[in-house]
Amino acid sequence: MSEQPRNRRPRKGKKPAQGGAQNGSGPPQPRDPARRVAYDVLRAVGQRDAYANLLLPALLNERGISGRDAALATELTYGTLRLQGTYDAVLENCVDRSLSSVDAEALPLLRLGAHQLLSTKIPPHAAVSATVNLARKVVGQHRARFVNAVLRRVSARDLQGWIEVIAPDRERDPSGYLSVVHSHPRWIVKELARALGERAPSGLPQTERLLRAHNERPRVTLVAKPGRSTVSDLVAQGAEEGTYSPFAAHLKEGDPALIREVRQNRAAVQDEASQLVALALSRVDAHGRDATWLDMCAGPGGKAGLLASIAGRREARLLASEVQPARAGLVATAVHRAPRDAGRVVAADGTAPAWRPGAFDRVLVDAPCTGLGALRRRPESRWRRTPETAKELAPLQHDLLTSAVEAVRPGGVVAYVTCSPHLDETDAVVRGVLDERGDLTLLRAADYLDEVPDLAAGPDGMYAQFWPHVHGTDAMFLALLRRDEA
Numbered sequence: 371m372s373e374q375p376r377n378r379r380p381r382k383g384k385k386p387a388q389g390g391a392q393n394g395s396g397p398p399q400p401r402d403p404a405r406r407v408a409y410d411v412l413r414a415v416g417q418r419d420a421y422a423n424l425l426l427p428a429l430l431n432e433r434g435i436s437g438r439d440a441a442l443a444t445e446l447t448y449g450t451l452r453l454q455g456t457y458d459a460v461l462e463n464c465v466d467r468s469l470s471s472v473d474a475e476a477l478p479l480l481r482l483g484a485h486q487l488l489s490t491k492i493p494p495h496a497a498v499s500a501t502v503n504l505a506r507k508v509v510g511q512h513r514a515r516f517v518n519a520v521l522r523r524v525s526a527r528d529l530q531g532w533i534e535v536i537a538p539d540r541e542r543d544p545s546g547y548l549s550v551v552h553s554h555p556r557w558i559v560k561e562l563a564r565a566l567g568e569r570a571p572s573g574l575p576q577t578e579r580l581l582r583a584h585n586e587r588p589r590v591t592l593v594a595k596p597g598r599s600t601v602s603d604l605v606a607q608g609a610e611e612g613t614y615s616p617f618a619a620h621l622k623e624g625d626p627a628l629i630r631e632v633r634q635n636r637a638a639v640q641d642e643a644s645q646l647v648a649l650a651l652s653r654v655d656a657h658g659r660d661a662t663w664l665d666m667c668a669g670p671g672g673k674a675g676l677l678a679s680i681a682g683r684r685e686a687r688l689l690a691s692e693v694q695p696a697r698a699g700l701v702a703t704a705v706h707r708a709p710r711d712a713g714r715v716v717a718a719d720g721t722a723p724a725w726r727p728g729a730f731d732r733v734l735v736d737a738p739c740t741g742l743g744a745l746r747r748r749p750e751s752r753w754r755r756t757p758e759t760a761k762e763l764a765p766l767q768h769d770l771l772t773s774a775v776e777a778v779r780p781g782g783v784v785a786y787v788t789c790s791p792h793l794d795e796t797d798a799v800v801r802g803v804l805d806e807r808g809d810l811t812l813l814r815a816a817d818y819l820d821e822v823p824d825l826a827a828g829p830d831g832m833y834a835q836f837w838p839h840v841h842g843t844d845a846m847f848l849a850l851l852r853r854d855e856a
């Protein structure tokens with residue numbers, strides 16, 4: 371394969387070749403496996419809500435694609451998904467009907483072609499001909515001609531040239547501008563700006579840094595489960611020490627499954643912010659007995675795996691509860707062989723608890739949420755969420771936090787966590803429960819994570835809010851609440 375994608379713009383004005391470079395009478399194996407697999411993933415994401423981060427590795431493995439072809443397929447898939455909003459705005463200008471009327475088989479080809487033309491150094495003629503050649507195979511000659519015509523129009527400008535055409539005026543409509551340029555739905559831009567405390571007249575500089583960070587490839591971070599492996603074990607296999615978490619190591623490249631400790635379940639893939647919110651909960655003084663911990667929404671088990679290891683080393687026990695039985699099975703794997711066998715798993719609804727009130731000394735409620743904090747890892751999810759998603763989740767988040775507070779004994783501590791900075795599922799939920807009850811004290815969460823700068827957020831800085839553009843982590847939110855003693 372002679373093409374290597376880089377984030378450079380193609381040369382302006384260079385005319386693409388007409389039609390495809392190949393005549394479609396190739397061998398039975400795809401001659402261009404990278405584009406074919408990228409197309410198959412993009413189509414599945416669009417048509418049946420597949421998750422790229424699950425489907426792409428599975429298809430690469432199934433088709434025996436590795437090395438440079440796998441790297442190209444990965445770049446094409448994620449690159450196309452990340453800037454899909456921008457590419458769609460360009461394509462709207464290049465099709466002679468509405469983009470929404472383009473069929474679901476052809477649309478991913480247009481997006482894939484636009485990505486190659488506007489964001490990689492693949493020469494325009496190669497980008498067009500390879501995409502049209504693929505189009506002949508997957509959608510037939512007739513629609514391949516349509517793809518060819520549209521991509522030739524796309525190739526008339528580079529990305530900056532298109533942005534000048536498609537983006538609203540930045541001064542007059544900053545969120546509209548950022549939405550188009552950084553490929554996020556406008557409502558998400560507004561919610562993120564609100565969470566960052568920025569208003570439109572400022573031009574939203576922090577928000578722009580955040581949106582940019584969402585479109586960068588996140589590094590893979592590992593957790594060395596305490597008592598089961600160490601960061602040094604991971605560093606010895608080529609990882610780098612983590613930035614903040616004492617359990618973290620960053621993988622510069624390569625497949626985490628190739629790391630021995632990961633295969634043996636002594637380490638796992640886990641963002642540093644996820645590690646740190648679990649660590650913060652374990653650091654709060656529980657005012658007395660400290661023997662029983664609960665993770666109330668544990669699936670698939672990332673934080674439960676770490677908490678069970680920390681609990682085991684302190685002679686405490688963790689009950690990890692998850693409503694979906696299949697996910698509870700994943701939790702069981704995550705806590706398997708924790709020190710002193712400290713982890714137990716149940717499939718249970720946290721809002722209808724199977725435990726006695728006040729049974730626990732520490733409770734984590736990592737609530738189901740919009741996931742707006744993990745857009746770096748799941749680029750397609752920004753197009754699946756709607757402004758209503760947060761509103762729909764709020765009652766469940768409220769009920770889970772209330773149930774967590776009931777589950778902890780007086781003096782014990784609850785961590786409310788979301789992988790989202792959206793204020794309706796963070797501050798509004800915590801304040802709602804605090805206001806309803808008279809028996810809770812909000813702790814200053816950032817004080818339990820001294821090693822992390824610029825974490826304090828919310829009223830009086832009582833919450834901890836991680837940010838991708840500040841901390842290089844997911845945008846994880848943490849509130850710590852103590853149940854008052856009599």
Ligand SMILES: C[S@@+](CC[C@H](N)C(=O)[O-])C[C@H]1O[C@@H](n2cnc3c(N)ncnc32)[C@H](O)[C@@H]1O
Pocket residue numbers: 644666667668669670671672673674691692693694697718719720721736737738739789
């Ligand atoms: C954000 S995820 C938790 C992630 C997990 N703590 C980790 O670190 O891997 C939220 C989980 O809550 C579960 N959930 C949703 N409603 C629930 C309920 N009523 N009771 C218990 N778990 C629930 C979901 O199935 C999902 O697995």
